[in-house]
Amino acid sequence: MKQGDHLFLVDGSAYIFRAYHALPPLTRKSDGLPVGAVSGFCNMLWKLVEESRDTSVGVAPTHFAVIFDHSSTTFRNALYDGYKAHRPAPPEDLRPQFALIRDAVRAFDLPCIEKQGFEADDLIATYARLAVEAGGDVTIVSSDKDLMQLVGPKVTLYDQMKDKRLGPDAVFEKFGVYPEKMIDLQALVGDTSDNVPGVPGIGPKTAAQLLEEFGTLEALLERAGEIKQQKRRDSLVSFADQARLSKQLVTLDANTPLDVALDDLFIHEPDGEKLVAFLKAMEFTTLTKRVAAKLGTDVAEVGTAKLSVDRQARGPDLDPQAPASPPAPSGDSALPFTPEALAAGRREAAAAETIDRSAYETIRDAATLKRWMAEAVEAGLMAFDTETASLSAMNGALVGVSFALASGRAAYVPLGHVAPPEAADLLAEPGAAEKAVGAQIPMNEALAILKSVLEDPSVLKIAQNAKYDYLVMLRQGIAVAPLDDTMLISYALDASSSLEGHGMDELSERFLGHKPISFKELCGSGKSMRSIATVPIDKVTEYAAEDADVTLRLWRVLKPRLPADGLAHVYERLERPLVPVLARMEERGIKVDRQILSRLSGRFAQKLGEIEADIQAITGEGFNPGSPKQLGDMLFGKLGLPGGKKTKTGQWSTDVKVLEELAADGHELPRRIVDWRQLTKLKNTYTDALVTHMDEAGRIHTSFSMASTTTGRLSSTEPNLQNIPVRTEEGRAIRSAFIADEGRVLLSADYSQIELRLLAHMARIPQLVEAFQAGTDIHAMTASEMFGVPVQGMPADVRRRAKAINFGIIYGISAFGLAAQLAIPREEAGLYIKRYFERFPGIRDYMDETKAFAKANGYVSTLFGRRAHYPDIRHSNPQVRAFNERAAINAPIQGTAADIIRRAMIRMEPALAKSKLSARMLLQVHDELVFEVEADEVDETKALVASVMEAAAGPDLDLAVPLVVEAKAAGNWEEAH
DNA sequence: CGCTCCTAACC
DNA sequence: AGGTTAGGAGCGA
Incomplete structure (x- = not known):
């Protein structure tokens, strides 16, 4: 090595992980061997080699090495045993690729360097030092910040993926310090992935600022007392030693012993045959051809290399027919797997169209609006969207309406715009504010024109999240019909836990390749958010008309897929008709007794005060019982209690189970914490929060979400009325605050x-079906079958265990879960499950069939055809896979129950009307419906409601088990339940 | 201010 | 252990 020579050092280990995570999983076609990381690695290596052969451009290496980590323990572990302690094991499907990548480096005829007890970074540091001392230049192929300390006038980092070279100035730009100070910066900041502690509360920005001021870490630690910010000062003082330790950990060792001398890294032409044989064996068709062409090798004449990968060391059984999820976007290994992929063609067509916001119109006079509406009637369809002053449909004033009649043909009708408050001073003269906003059609006149079309049965209205716009219009006296909803179409097509969601912005990017203006961009967020009514109308026109335009385009892409995918029934019968039903429920709201809630709040506050005093007496001042972190330190650190579980992030778990166990051992603090937790939950989440959602009439209007679960259940937000307490006495007091209007009952x-009934039907379990037909106690029956105890006089605990098992079955049972639920050893839980499957072999068959179906198709179906997608059921990680298997077992059961209650809700209002009953449906809680009923209609309503619900599966579905509904009426929800 | 984590309320 | 929503702590910007 001499002056002018150039050493390339490739950080192989970092590159493997980067290639693995950045690329879609790729498997060798002939046998499913996972090779994605190898492929990425080879492509990158080839690119570097090619560059080195072409001396006319860029920097060409004269010396070259690929460097790997060898073992997991290094001198750093002797300094600090926590070093890299939380590193997860590499993914299953990456492990076999490590050996293949070393094969690849050899096939390229490049030195492959690693050394026991040293990290790649240390070897890189050593070679870099030697090269610089010999007068050469160094390029480190990596973008790891841990290597930035090596950067200098003769050493640069090269991020190949971004094609960026990082010199001292780039390091400064990125971290605010020059490379010489990188070590000090890293020591302060720490590194979560390597478990380098650093100083808590100091991030890269603060660290750079401190180093700028104090020069070095040592100077900073010595003069820490001068820092103004108290928190920062305290942290630096108390964690000074931790910072010094961190510095040792992040400092690279540039004096490691070397097995291969620097001069031996001299580069030479790769051997065409050897390299092509390897690439051929890997079945990298494209790269093989490219390399062969460049090196003048004939692919046909070369055999395939023998690889050092041993079939036993393989990852999980990846079916070569089935590409792992997410599927590669294109290329030979990508088969259509999700409905997404099937629609790719249509999506491409839609994406090819461009969206021009400047073409949208603002409608400010009635005549123009009438012309547009006449055109809508002619077209027979119209996408529309409403803008309101608040984000909730129930209390926001109407600000404007937009619509689209064809792609790109869209307009906005401002109705309630006002001048922004900050303009008030400037517009002091009368009428100036109106003039600044410009003309708007009077609300009533515009609504009358819109109403004729929105209620016209010959014009289809299309909206995204139609329930919102339906409700806004309902509050203006307009019942929009007929109505299509792009969000619900997407949900019917692709309900999946791994997919993001069905919001318009996401759908637009996914299907149209277009990013619409976001609400945040228009109105801001958080404290600085302003009402859309004060945003300039030309801006709102672009935003609102675009939303209508995008909705229409989405509808054109998505609607035809319903029949194509066999999901028209789900959408037409379970989604679409529910929109007005839920909108009316939300509009009605449920009455709440404010007095009861505030009395409860007071009572909880008083009790909390007492408990807090007790807690302070045990722990001393300054302890926050609401902090799981502080609590963990207190219990298992200061008080030295025996710790149990840890959470994902390595913290001590302090959930109820853990605390109850400690309390049972006679410890006072955990008992008090449990009480404190329960009361703060009830107070913060219910008694205090609910009153903030009440309207003037004392009613709370929740919002039901139709598209946020994977299984077809509804969810409830702002507030969530599906999790009102019921289990404990104090909790039930909250439920008793939910009451009926004067003269009515709930x-x-x-x-x-x-769900258990549906399982009995779906799995065709004779004993279960018979028990349900006979109306016997199902948990007692299960217990009797399992433990041989007669139903008569069965001990409560035996029945309890059977009940837990029954629930477990619905949840896709695991020994782990059942053991946790029953607080028994896992082995015992395993025996229970074995026993259960022996008694009810049909359940195991059902589970196996469901899993197999999900694995083959990527989804499961309810009895009404609703689909829940689980692409990750083929995930390479066995834990992820098992989780998806359990979810896939549960989804048809939970989802069918959800379908049935949806059917009941859709039929309920016409049935009530037909019987001339005035009952109003208010809430749905998954298997429960809550109504407000005239006192003198209670009995008749009870019978009708129960019969509609019990018959809701039919006539489409003939269940082998009866559905049974229990109904009860009272002045409040607690007593009615 | 926005994000993640932990916990807990419901079916 | 399946499906949810919400609140507070803690952290970093």
């Missing part, structure tokens, strides 16, 4: 054991 009707 009626609660719920399905008894609906």
Whole structure:
């Protein structure tokens, strides 16, 4: 090595992980061997080699080495045993690729360097030092910040993926310090992935600023007392030693012993045959051809190399027919797997169209609006969107309406725009504010024109999240019909836990390749968010008309897929008709007794005060019982109690289970914490929060979400009325605050054991079906079958265990879960499950069939055809796979129950009307419906509601088990339930 | 201010 | 252990 020579050092280990995570999983076609990381690695290596052969451009290496980590323990572990302690094991499907990548380096005829007890970074540091001392230049192929300390006038980092060279100035730009100070910066900041502690509360920005001021880490630690910010000062003082340790950990060792001398890294032409044989064996068709052409090798004449990969060391059984998820976007290994992929063609067509916001119109006079509406009637369809002053449909004033009649043909009708408050001073003269906003059609006149079309049965209205716009219009006296909803179409097509969601912006990017203006961009967020009514109208026109335009385009792409995918029934019968039903429920709201809630709040506050005093007496001042972190330190650190579980992030778990166990051992603090937790939950989440959602009439209007679960259940937000307490006495007091209007009562009707009944039907389990037909106690029956105890006089605990097992079955049972639930050893839980499957072999068959179907198709179906997608059921990680298997077992059961209650809700209002009953449906809680009923109609309503619910599966579905509904009426929800 | 983590309320 | 939503702590910007 001499002056003018140039050493390339490739950080192989970092590159493997980067290639693995950046690329879609790729498997060798002939046998499914996972090779994605190898492929990425080879492509990158070839690119570097090619560059080195072409001396006319860029920097060409004269010396070259690929460097790997060898072992997991290094001198750093002797300094600090926590070093890299939380590193997860490499993914299953990456492990076999390590050996292949070393094969690849050899096939390229490049030195492959690693050394026991040293990290790649240390070897890189050593070679870099030697090269610089010999007068050469160094390029380190990596973008790891840990290597930035090596950067200098003769050493640069090269990020190949971004094609960027990083010199001292780039390091400064990125971290605010020059490379010489990188070590000090890293020591302060720490590194979570390597478990280098650093100084808590100091991030890269603060660290750079401190080093700028104090020069070095040592100077900073010595003069830490001068820092103004108290928190920062305290942290630096108390963690000074931790910072010094961190510095040792992040400092690279540039004096490691070397097995291969620097001069031996001299580069030479790769051997065409050897390299092509390897690439051929890997079945990298494209790269093989490219390399062969460049090196003048005939592919046909070369055999395939023998690889050092041993079939036993393989990852999980990846079916070569089935590409792992997510599927590669294109290329030979990508088969259509999700409905997404099937629609790719249509998506491409839609994406090819461009969206021009400047073409949208603002409608400010009635005549123009009438012309547009006449055109809508002619077209027979119209996408529309409403803009309101608040984000909730129930309390926001209407600000404007937009619509689209064809792609690109869209307009916005401002109705309630006002001048922004900050303009008030400038517009002091009368009428100036109106003039600044410009003309708007009077609200009533515009609504009358819109109403004629929105209610016209010959014009289809299309909206995204139609329930919102339906409700806004309902509050203006307009019942929009007929109505299509792009969000619900997407949900019917692709309900999946791994897919993001069905919001318009996401759908637009996914299907149209277009990013619409976001609400945040228009109105801001958080404290600085302003009402859309004060945003300039030309801006709102672009935003609102675009939303209508995009909705229409989405509808054109998505609607035809319903029949194509066999999901028209789900959308037409379970989604679409529910929109107005839920909108009316939300509009009605449920009455709440403010007095009860505030009395409870007071009571909880008082009790909390007492408990807090007790807690402070045990722990001393300054302890926050609401901090799981502080609590963990207190219990298992200061008080030295025996710790149990840890959470994902390595923290001590302090959930109820853990605390209850400690309390049972006679410890006072955990007992008090449990009480404190329960009361703060009830107070913060319910008694205090609910009153903020009440309207003037004392009613709370939740919002039901139709598209946020994977299984077809509804969810409830702002506030969530599906998790009102019921378990404990104090909790039930909250439920008693939910009351009926004057002269009415609340009626609660719920399905008894609906999921277990559906399981009995779906898995065709004779004993279960018979038990449900006979109306016997199903948990007692299970217990009797399992433990041989007669149903008569069965001990409560035996029944409890059977009940837990029954629930477990619905949840896709695991020994781990059952053991946790029953607080028994895992082995015992395993025996229970074995026993259960022996008694009910049909359940195991059902589970196996469901899993196999999900694996083959990527989704499972409810009895009404609703699909829940689980692409990750083929995930390479066995834990992820097992989780998806359990979810896939549960989804048809939970989802069918959800379908049935949806059917009941859709039929409920016409049935009530037909019987001339005035009952109003208010809430749905998964297997329960809550109504507000005239006192003198209670009995008749009870019977009708129960019969509609019990018959809801038919006539499409003939269940082998009866559905049973229990209904009860009372003045409040607690007593009615 | 926005994000993640932990915990807990419901079916 | 399946499906949710919400609140507070903690952290970094």
